[in-house]
Amino acid sequence: MNEEQIQHYGDALYDAWRERRTIAPLLEQEPDITLADAYRIQLRYIERRVAAGETIVGKKIGVTSKPVQDFLGVFQPDFGQLTSGMVYQEGDVIDLGTLIQPKAEAELAFVLKEDLQGPGVTAMDVIRATDYVVPCFEIVDSRITDWKIRIQDTVADNASCGVYVLGKTKGDPRKLDITLAGMVLEKNGELHSTGVGAAVQGSPANAVAWLANTLGELGIPFKAGEVILSGSQSALVPVADGDELVCTVGGLGSCRVKFSGRSAV
Amino acid sequence: MSMEITLSREDIVRLCERVEGAQTRAYAIPKLTDEYPGMTIGDGYAVQLELRRRFLARGHKQVGWKAGLTSKAKMKQMGVDVPSIGFLTDRMARPENAAISTSDLVHPRVECEVAFVMKDELTGPGCTAAAVLAATDYVLPAVEIIDSRFSGFKFDLPSVVADNGSSARFVGGGRARYAKDLDLRTLGVVLEKNGEIVAMGASAAVLGHPAEAIAMLVNILAELGESLPAGSFVMSGGITEAIAVKPGDSVIARFQELGSVSMRFVE
Incomplete structure (x- = not known):
């Protein structure tokens, strides 16, 4: 795709995000979009948000589980950018009015204490460079109508990132079995689903290493202090006004989040 | 749960012989309710206890009990909505790292469970998860090899109860731990077959907490006029769906x- 087309679709996604509405799947409009094109569109969309005052605070990794990869017909994860406007603290109430068609997923987030520069990064390097891990919720959202996404659509749409909430309990990955730590997700006091760290690429650290290497190919390092959402360990949970979700990572702790208001769809 | 018995003694013995034949000679039979549509869960337990009586008379030793159908995933997979229990004998036990023969099984499946070894007797009704934890000597990881004797793993609750909850083999292993040293609700588990991850979950999938499943089991035992003896080995139910092997x-x-x-x- 030429630069003009990239800008066009990046701007369309930015406008859809700002106006809380959806657009038709990009592949329906432009059947030949490649994955590389999709990342360029993502970059344009995020540049627009940065130009409007946000800063980049980290990355999210998506499409990390085998069922989701099978569904989208891909064999590797994808990634998006976390910006300052997406951040909620545990205890905050998330205003669904800022979102379009949100769903929640429970994850483990990594916060780095050292830069990580791929290629050549292993899971062992990830643990070494990690300051701490915390349980978190990512509230995914799609600017694409009815979530009718293929991999190029979600990548262009910043890996369907909405907002995220970090828990307050910090864990040291040297003291915690992040691969076998269980994930228990409750909705309004009832068990919703369970998972385990291994659901994410065999281990969340593998997903972070994959992203360090993927970014490394593009010459982009992970910076100390960045937050990395490593990928969903739970089923997707629809959320509505008044809902409360709690995710608990075995041996670590919980993250709790409440929702109010109505999303656009 | 009603434990009402509606079948005659003759029918119970007849069904028991049918299940026993299928278990010992490893063949599939139609679910029992095809012939006895009015069969109750109480009838199912009557058949199961007759099966146990016969095994014990032949010198098998009962080592404990298992809770089954305790997770949403399992209940959905099997189309039932209440948990069940079954007895475990020494003949079903296999050591860790064993080569387990499938030639004497119909269509085996494996599932991951948290197992409890009891230091005190527990008696229902009214048994709670807290009482279970207080009476527990230690917990350990286990794999249950279930094997429904019903064609296509298709059954209903009275039939599966009569078939001893699909019990076939079990392997206890790993590391024994004091329950009080762990959060038994959030233990993660990964099941791998031939090096590939085939099922995953956390222990809360079992009725919210594995000790709840043991309490449920003790309360079902009370309805059958039995208690859970000290020394029992008890499996709390599959955390993951069952995987064919x-x-x-x-x-x-x-x-x-x-x-x-x-x-x-x-083989």
């Missing part, structure tokens, strides 16, 4: 905090 398959269940349990399957 065949000769040549190698299985390992990895548990957070509890180590792993492995086995392989042969």
Whole structure:
């Protein structure tokens, strides 16, 4: 795709995000979009948000589980950018009015204490460079109508990132079995689903290493202090006004989040 | 749950012989309710207890009990909505790392469970998860090899109860731990077959907490006029869905905090 087309679709996604509405799947409009094109569109969309005052605070990794990869017909994860406007603290109430068609997923987030520069990064390097891990919720959202996404659509749409909430309990990955730590997700006091760290690429650290290497190919390092959402360990949970979700990572702790208001769809 | 028995003694013995034949000679039979549509859960337990009486009379030793159908995933997979229990004998036990023959099984499946070993007797009704934890000597990881004797693993609750909750083989292993040293609700588990992850979950999938499943089991035992003796080995129910295995398959269940349990399957 030429630069003009990239800008066009990046701007369309930015406008859809700002106006809380959806657009038709990009592949329906432009059947030949490649994955590389999709990342360029993502970059344009995020540049627009940065130009409007946000800063980049980290990355999210998506499409990390085998069922989701099978569904989208891909064999590797994808990634998006976390910006300052997406951040909620545990205890905050998330205003669904800022979102379009949100769903929640429970994850483990990594916060780095050292830069990580791929290629050549292993899971062992990830643990070494990690300051701490915390349980978190990512509230995914799609600017694409009815979530009718293929991999190029979600990548262009910043890996369907909405907002995220970090828990307050910090864990040291040297003291915690992040691969076998269980994930228990409750909705309004009832068990919703369970998972385990291994659901994410065999281990969340593998997903972070994959992203360090993927970014490394593009010459982009992970910076100390960045937050990395490593990928969903739970089923997707629809959320509505008044809902409360709690995710608990075995041996670590919980993250709790409440929702109010109505999303656009 | 009503434990009302509606079948005659003759019918119970007849059904027991049918189940026993299928279990010992490894063939599939139609579910029992095809012939006895009015069969109750109480009838199912009457058949199960007759089966146990026969096994014990032949010198098998009962080592404990298992809770079954305790997770949403399992209930959905099997189309039932209440948990069940079954007895475990020494003949069903296999050691860790064993080569387990499938030639005397119909269509075996494996699932990961948290197992409890009791130091005190527990008596229902009214048994609670807290009482279970207080009466527990230690917990350990286990893999249950279930094997429904019903064609296509298609059954209803009275039939599966009569078939001793699909019990077939079990392997306890890994690392024994004091329950009080762990959060038994959030233990993660990964089931691998031939090196590939085939099922995953956390222990809360079992009725919210594995000790709840043991309490439920003790309360069902009370309805059958029995208690859970000290020394019992009790499996709390599958955390993951059950995965089919065949000769040549190698299985390992990895548990957070509890180590792993492995086995392989042969002809």
